Amino acid sequence: MQLLTVGDEVLVFFNDPAPFQNFVEMMRSERDRLDPDGLLLYHTNLVQLLAYCTEGKNVYTEIKCHSLLPLDDIVKVVTNPDCIPEVGFAALRHTYIHGDFGLGF
Numbered sequence: 001m002q003l004l005t006v007g008d009e010v011l012v013f014f015n016d017p018a019p020f021q022n023f024v025e026m027m028r029s030e031r032d033r034l035d036p037d038g039l040l041l042y043h044t045n046l047v048q049l050l051a052y053c054t055e056g057k058n059v060y061t062e063i064k065c066h067s068l069l070p071l072d073d074i075v076k077v078v079t080n081p082d083c084i085p086e087v088g089f090a091a092l093r094h095t096y097i098h099g100d101f102g103l104g105f
Contacts, residue, residue: 047090
């Protein structure tokens with residue numbers, strides 16, 4: 001899977017505390033939410049891509065994708081009161097494919 005060979009500048013997940021707070025601010029900002037070239041949309045599309053990569057029965061790919069975006073990070077995002085639907089849906093879809101919640105998305 002090629003995503004594993006790219007650097008941190010490509011894999012934008014906002015996992016650490018300071019970047020996560022910036023991520024929350026982006027979800028609060030109407031300007032950031034509407035920016036078609038912004039980091040918020042990039043992050044959402046990246047999480048969707050991980051979900052697509054794990055479709056099917058390739059356990060190795062599922063494990064690698066899950067290591068890039070672990071369940072604890074997903075829970076932190078979707079339980080945040082400022083989480084917007086687009087971000088939450090992408091995160092939950094990634095989780096569902098891994099079978100962690102079984103929400104049916």
